[in-house]
Ligand SMILES: Nc1ncnc2c1ncn2[C@@H]1O[C@H](COP(=O)(O)OP(=O)(O)OP(=O)(O)O)[C@@H](O)[C@H]1O
């Protein structure tokens with residue numbers, strides 16, 4: 378097994394106050410300081426090593442929240458998440474990019490943020506640049522990149538990190554069509570090599586083909602867990 | 616890839632090798648990921664003066680202007696120049712300490728909010744940000760220290776080993792203190808932006824609460840003994856006096872007296888700063904679980 382999720386709940390406090398002063402005033406007037414909202418409610422499942430799983434659900438159903446809990450960005454309120462092996466979340470590529478640095482500098486920074494050592498980056502640098510196909514602009518500041526070029530570079534870095542569990546959120550829509558196909562092929566290759574995949578996407582046809590298993594989430598609860606095409610059918614039926 | 620993102624190993628017969636994501640080892644993880652730390656520091660240093668003509672000259676221009684303002688106002692107009700020997704060196708050796716402290720503390724407090732996009736999307740030891748702010752401030756301090764040393768050499772500076780060690784201790788005190796306070800106020804700042812304004816207030820007071828612009832003996836004459844002890848227990852005061860002892864004292868003809876028990880108060884300050892660092896780390900870890908959702 379690679380991921381074990383047991384009775385996982387995540388409750389967000391929607392705070393109505395944003396300073397000490399507001400808090401004090403609200404407390405004196407006995408107004409509620411916050412209200413709570415269950416983004417995930419008693420979610421349980423296990424994912425085996427090497428499995429590919431699509432997380433499906435409508436906007437706001439809690440998919441990104443679940444991926445953030447698996448990657449450790451968020452911490453559970455109740456229940457537990459356990460993972461085995463190195464986890465990399467492609468939750469939003471390019472989060473660690475700095476517009477004033479060149480593509481080259483950003484590759485090093487971003488790869489280090491994603492957990493690579495200097496040696497690993499040195500040895501993969503050429504692959505990363507080649508995959509992104511923007512070698513010509515590698516020493517240009519990324520603020521001068523087109524948004525597609527930016528995403529290409531960010532995706533290349535992310536996809537070249539050494540991982541056991543790859544979490545992908547909504548990023549397969551990057552770049553132009555040839556690049557998208559290339560990304561998909563790369564993800565398939567990683568899966569074939571035995572990586573565990575958890576993919577979120579609204580491109581239902583694509584994820585259903587990419588993944589063997591689908592978990593359908595509705596308002597923070599798992600409503601279906603089974604074959605991916607069937608999960609899509611269930612989702613469309615809702 | 617470094618295997619440091621998760622450290623708490625879960626035990627159990629069939630749960631071998633499983634970990635709870637998101638539970639790091641705090642400052643120890645920062646040390647483990649020092650390559651990333653070095654890149655973050657380098658980025659900050661590179662980016663700071665991007666697009667300015669003078670570039671890194673600004674890190675000389677600012678402290679020199681600040682120095683001139685104080686020197687004219689206090690040294691010339693208030694005539695401290697006459698009562699404190701070699702007042703320019705006295706003034707500048709105190710100012711560099713305050714500048715280091717201010718920059719590290721104020722940027723460290725804001726560092727988590729400034730890096731919100733990263734914190735919300737990727738798990739990494741969040742202590743990296745206050746720590747890198749402190750290191751950037753330290754790097755910014757170095758050119759000032761060099762200017763100070765050069766000026767000292769021209770005014771007959773020949774420090775002994777003890778005095779040099781005093782300088783190192785003083786800088787260490789300030790770095791630890793700023794790091795601990797940044798962890799503390801930085802983590803509060805995530806939920807309450809009041810913290811960063813409060814820190815500006817502390818820094819305003821800090822410049823005057825230590826013998827930077829005036830001399831300790833002037834305070835000693837007025838304050839009762841117990842209050843003087845409290846005054847000297849301020850770690851920033853101890854650091855300022857250690858730098859005075861290292862840079863300024865050797866350039867005078869020793870007709871001045873340094874405050875007594877300087878080493879004692881220096882060690883007290885080192886202990887205070889270390890304790891505050893531990894407290895800062897503990898508070899940070901308590902509040903950290905909410906960073907990604909509150910930012
Ligand atoms: N930090 C936060 N504070 C408060 N509420 C939050 C926070 N993060 C997410 N939420 C709420 O949790 C719910 C689930 O959000 P989430 O991002 O997981 O949805 P999603 O399934 O990824 O949706 P989408 O398909 O639009 O990406 C949303 O209603 C959102 O408003």
Ligand SMILES: [Mg+2]
Nearest residue numbers: 440441442547
């Ligand atoms: Mg989402």
